[in-house]
Amino acid sequence: MPETSVTDTLVSFSLEGGLARLTLTRPEAGNSITPELGLALMKASVRCASDSSVRAVLLTGAGKNFCVGGDLKTFKEAGPGVGALIKETTGYLHAACSTLARMDAPLVVAVQGAAAGAGLSLALLGDLVYAAESSKFAMAYTAAGLSPDGGSTFLLPRMVGLRRAQELTLTNRRLSAAEAVEWGIATATVADDVLLAKAEETARTLAAGPTRAYGRARRLLIDSFDTSFEAQMEKEGTAIAAASVEPDAQEGLDAFLNKRVPVYRGTP
Template sequence: MPQPALLEKHGDVATIVLNRPEHANAIDPDSTRALIQCIDAVAAEPSARVVVLRATGRMFCAGGSIDFFAKGGADFPAVLDELLGPLHAALHKLATLPVPVISAVNGPVVGGGIGLALCADIALAAESMKLRGGYSAIGLTPDACSSWFLTRRVGPMRAKQIFFTNDSLSAQQCLAMGIVSEVVPDAELAARTTALAEALARGATGALGRIKQLVDGAHERSLEAQLDLEHRLMVESAASAEAREGIAAFLSKRVPRFS
């Protein structure tokens, strides 16, 4: 039986693969445990300079498994309670890694799959990608970071409309709203993802991590606090080997070799 989530490593790029295409990569206990293991392994891997999250099949993720929900019966709330704690902790770990995270959204994404797709720093989408809330249609509420990440991208009013109405949004609509970073033809998604991941892996990883820290928390800080953090991180960056190499490469008119 194939693993519902896989971890692949190619050079400096670690890739987490949702691998239940026959079940639309839906989230259930088995896939959750496999995903958590992959995220824990990535977080413990010091050589990973970029992380990619992608899926096999024609759908990125259908959200929570309705079969799993139905089988829960009277124990469903307790089983879900036990499942969500570790899953949410793992997604927080993935979203806050000090390296760039890219999601390659190859097709429709629903419910909890939204959180998986949008926990990335950069979300690339195939033209066949569609997004649908789905939760309220079965009497449930968002999980897996989906409400947090979607609200940050589109604002409270549009996020509520998406989750209230469960209308499907096309890839181009998602691009216009800022939900995804870029839309490419389906046949080009893998190559575009690889090219971006490899380019970022050649970058100044320490600086990218500090940029991520600045941007991710900017909306929660006052201007004064943001300026203080910019000050501190700029001084830290200036003391790094990356800065010395970057400046030397610029002056020598060569490509920097960050390590």
């Protein structure tokens, strides 16, 4: 049985063996994002970042689609209040994205069906992203007369280059799973019927790894685009020195030197 399981009507959370599973649970609406879902995701992400027993996170979406983006029906129904509604939605979403990007636990994302708009933004956050063979990826925002959110204008150009980011953003071209891998958006394509099994297998492997070292590496990578070479090396030196005195590093060094498999227990 899971160590922790929380049933939320919008985002479910479970924790077992160091692996936290976050699942968007609006399948009838393509897991589209409302203020309420954004808030639920923010709370779940904070839990992942603040609980030292969480050593890897698997993000999925229930039903046929990973996430089709913002809930355009809800936005339209807001009438003159749509600006405030969207500002509230992005506030929660962006807090969730920032937390997921900077936590120690690595993030694995499994994408089926559509990853569009904010759904694509969430996929871009993953350290490892597995795409079902039938899945599609699209920015989609300008098709509805909107501009991007969810950190996509930061992450996408860094992953695919400015020219390709411009094409995806302005033309709303849909990428197949294979194209998403080719462009650097996804890690690998997986047969639809084994998508979750493959993503969970990888996430469980990461959950058995050196969590704090993963966290330092994740933050170094995401910060590297805005740091000079010398400043980045200074950050690297500080991070590796801090890591070296922790139990995980001592275990890793001893295991390497004695030619055995390390057993990482996570560093509080």
